[in-house]
Amino acid sequence: xxxxxxxxxxxxxxxxxxxxxxxxxxxxxxxxxxxxxxxxxxxxxxxxxxxxxxxxxxxxxxxxxxxxxxxxxxxxxxxxxxxxxxxxxxxxxxxxxxxxxxxxxxxxxxxxxxxxxxxxxxxxxxxxxxxxxxxxxxxxxxxxxxxxxxxxxxxxxxxxxxxxxxxxxxxxxxxxxxxxxxxxxxxxxxxxxxxxxxxxxxxxxxxxxxxxxxxxxxxxxxxxxxxxxxxxxxxxxxxxxxxxxxxxxxxxxxxxxxxxxxxxxxxxxxxxxxxxxxxxxxxxxxxxxxxxxxxxxxxxxxxxxxxxxxxxxxxxxxxxxxxxxxxxxxxxxxxxxxxxxxxxxxxxxxxxxxxxxxxxxxxxxxxxxxxxxxxxxxxxxxxxxxxxxxxxxxxxxxxxxxxxxxxx
Numbered sequence: 131x132x133x134x135x136x137x138x139x140x141x142x143x144x145x146x147x148x149x150x151x152x153x154x155x156x157x158x159x160x161x162x163x164x165x166x167x168x169x170x171x172x173x174x175x176x177x178x179x180x181x182x183x184x185x186x187x188x189x190x191x192x193x194x195x196x197x198x199x200x201x202x203x204x205x206x207x208x209x210x211x212x213x214x215x216x217x218x219x220x221x222x223x224x225x226x227x228x229x230x231x232x233x234x235x236x237x238x239x240x241x242x243x244x245x246x247x248x249x250x251x252x253x254x255x256x257x258x259x260x261x262x263x264x265x266x267x268x269x270x271x272x273x274x275x276x277x278x279x280x281x282x283x284x285x286x287x288x289x290x291x292x293x294x295x296x297x298x299x300x301x302x303x304x305x306x307x308x309x310x311x312x313x314x315x316x317x318x319x320x321x322x323x324x325x326x327x328x329x330x331x332x333x334x335x336x337x338x339x340x341x342x343x344x345x346x347x348x349x350x351x352x353x354x355x356x357x358x359x360x361x362x363x364x365x366x367x368x369x370x371x372x373x374x375x376x377x378x379x380x381x382x383x384x385x386x387x388x389x390x391x392x393x394x395x396x397x398x399x400x401x402x403x404x405x406x407x408x409x410x411x412x413x414x415x416x417x418x419x420x421x422x423x424x425x426x427x428x429x430x431x432x433x434x435x436x437x438x439x440x441x442x443x444x445x446x447x448x449x450x451x452x453x454x455x456x457x458x459x460x461x462x463x464x465x466x467x468x469x470x471x472x473x474x475x476x477x478x479x480x481x482x483x484x485x486x487x488x489x490x491x492x493x494x495x496x497x498x499x500x501x502x503x504x505x506x507x508x509x510x511x512x513x514x515x516x517x518x519x520x521x522x523x524x525x526x527x528x529x530x531x532x533x534x535x536x537x538x
Contacts, residue, residue: 215358251299272349
């Protein structure tokens with residue numbers, strides 16, 4: 131069983147690795163399941179998520195495949211807007227959000243985890259990104275209020291809902307139940323939930339029980355989905371970028387109460403569209419690569435920009451390093467974009483690299499800009515930093531920029 135001391139040790143280890151909550155969980159859960167998470171809960175580190183709901187309006191049906199008149203066109207980048215309002219109950223929160231041009235992925239957890247954990251994966255796909263003909267013909271229908279969904283049964287070895295790389299958790303039930311439906315015009319949704327079987331008692335729990343699909347929970351979460359009225363908030367507004375490089379993916383992981391050292395984390399991955407250049411997983415042994423980690427860039431990404439308010443924000447400040455410049459009132463450091471080798475997992479490491487990272491650090495916030503170019507340019511990194519705008523209140527997402535206008 132994991133202990134609270136284990137969690138603290140992991141956080142201390144990750145503090146010099148631009149830690150964010152995904153890093154900690156990925157490390158602690160490297161063997162597979164939510165069991166270690168449940169064990170941490172047993173000892174009193176209940177995990178919750180504080181994610182701000184903001185009221186900036188999104189034009190309804192902006193993702194419809196039909197033509198629209200100039201008067202009704204939305205000029206915002208709708209890839210960076212929520213395509214539906216989830217309207218989650220108080221005991222469930224989105225602890226992770228991943229947005230790309232054609233899909234949006236959400237990790238949903240209990241707000242206050244009890245002895246036995248519940249966990250869901252939600253995927254939204256634009257028309258064309260999901261093929262409805264893959265839904266087995268014998269999949270039964272189920273009512274979701276005004277809509278109907280199909281219930282797809284699959285297995286752990288051949289899952290219907292494919293969890294994207296670098297997500298912290300996986301669906302692990304031997305049998306899986308996935309809802310498939312269209313909550314909005316032009317959008318397909320896939321939702322699968324799991325719960326640990328409640329064995330023993332709260333006083334004497336058995337936390338090694340199997341994990342089962344939880345179709346009832348999935349239905350209760352899916353039923354209140356509605357057209358979008360909220361925005362994704364971004365702590366940065368981008369300025370000048372290298373020629374040909376554009377945002378490919380956004381990731382937001384909010385402060386998780388009960389997880390020591392966590393904070394508000396936002397990341398932008400950018401690419402020129404050429405998978406032959408940019409980021410590659412580091413080679414540790416001949417012909418062997420480390421497993422994908424929650425904080426890795428994607429293969430072929432050319433640039434990453436991370437906004438971090440977690441415990442590890444002060445990598446350079448903590449060693450009293452001399453800043454190369456002052457940018458936006460923050461100390462700026464050029465450094466190597468590397469992580470140190472884990473004491474417990476030899477795959478959790480990367481080799482030393484060039485001076486490809488510009489870190490801005492000040493009063494609980496780090497803005498980390500990393501280039502994956504063969505010959506990274508300090509001038510380019512500095513120009514990216516100098517031309518971006520930063521949110522005035524780093525720990526209040528309600529005051530951040532609307533990502534649909536801040537991210538080109």
